Amino acid sequence: MIIAVASGKGGTGKTTVSVNLALSLEKVQLVDCDVEEPNVHIFLKPKISETYPVKTVVPEIDKNKCTYCRKCSEICAYNALSVIKFGDDEKPSGEVIFFSHLCHGCEGCILLCPEEAIKRGEREIGLVRIGEKENIRFIEGKLNVSEVLAPKVIETAKSFIKKNIPTIIDAPPGTSCPVVASLDGADFCILVTEPTPFGLHDLEIAYEVTKVLKIPSGVVINKSEDDSLIEKFCQKNKIPILMKIPFDKKIAETYSKGISLVEAFPEYKEKFLNLFEKIKEQLK
Ligand code: SF4
Numbered sequence: 001m002i003i004a005v006a007s008g009k010g011g012t013g014k015t016t017v018s019v020n021l022a023l024s025l026e027k028v029q030l031v032d033c034d035v036e037e038p039n040v041h042i043f044l045k046p047k048i049s050e051t052y053p054v055k056t057v058v059p060e061i062d063k064n065k066c067t068y069c070r071k072c073s074e075i076c077a078y079n080a081l082s083v084i085k086f087g088d089d090e091k092p093s094g095e096v097i098f099f100s101h102l103c104h105g106c107e108g109c110i111l112l113c114p115e116e117a118i119k120r121g122e123r124e125i126g127l128v129r130i131g132e133k134e135n136i137r138f139i140e141g142k143l144n145v146s147e148v149l150a151p152k153v154i155e156t157a158k159s160f161i162k163k164n165i166p167t168i169i170d171a172p173p174g175t176s177c178p179v180v181a182s183l184d185g186a187d188f189c190i191l192v193t194e195p196t197p198f199g200l201h202d203l204e205i206a207y208e209v210t211k212v213l214k215i216p217s218g219v220v221i222n223k224s225e226d227d228s229l230i231e232k233f234c235q236k237n238k239i240p241i242l243m244k245i246p247f248d249k250k251i252a253e254t255y256s257k258g259i260s261l262v263e264a265f266p267e268y269k270e271k272f273l274n275l276f277e278k279i280k281e282q283l284k
């Protein structure tokens, strides 16, 4: 079973739910797909045993074969290639300028170059770390600073998931491509929100994403106080509210020290086990 934990915006408590749910289960793997800012490791403190680079394909131009026809720059949807041509067709000369950070590695230019002047090269854009902490197999994707291909790193991290162990995916915040890449293939999605107008707004968008992806979902309300806004929305859309975590200064203090909820307040283990049982009920 793969459970994704998502939220329409950052700072709602998504990682708190992912980490504490994992710490409460017997055997589980926890995948940090928030590759631009992975922070599960701060709370888990796992022992890392394996590291793999994540690479993307980049074009390598052979200047001896290139006729500066501009076909590659015309088909590149990401404007990663620019061709400058001097001279005439008899004796072409010029330059093909490659903007590596714009390239999405689609290989279109490699396929379409009429002179076969483009080879497949590689560029490192991030890494995947794998480790362990007691009952938890830990997988983390990390995108290098200034890179944009988060989905590639997420897909690579997810490729290390072992199918026979329950899996929790800590998705990035928001609703863009990295979130879709993280949720893809999940059996259930926990939507973490907080009971504010902003929280509701972002929950509505995140819920729409799960509907499009046809993933059943349920809500966890963090910083729970007056939850009427969220409760009304969930009632209207028949979304189960699976758990509430109270607005409590002591919880915020432990979070700021990098201590997990179940470590600081062991009674929460039962509550997270209960959350897992409710998800299993939803999937029956
Ligand atoms: S498509 Fe090939 S031949 Fe034409 S400019 Fe690009 S690399 Fe050169």
Ligand code: SF4
Residues within 6 Å of the ligand: 057, 058, 059, 075, 076, 077, 078, 079, 080, 081, 102, 103, 104, 105, 106, 107, 108, 109, 110
């Ligand atoms: S691989 Fe795709 S994105 Fe990269 S330069 Fe070629 S056409 Fe553009």
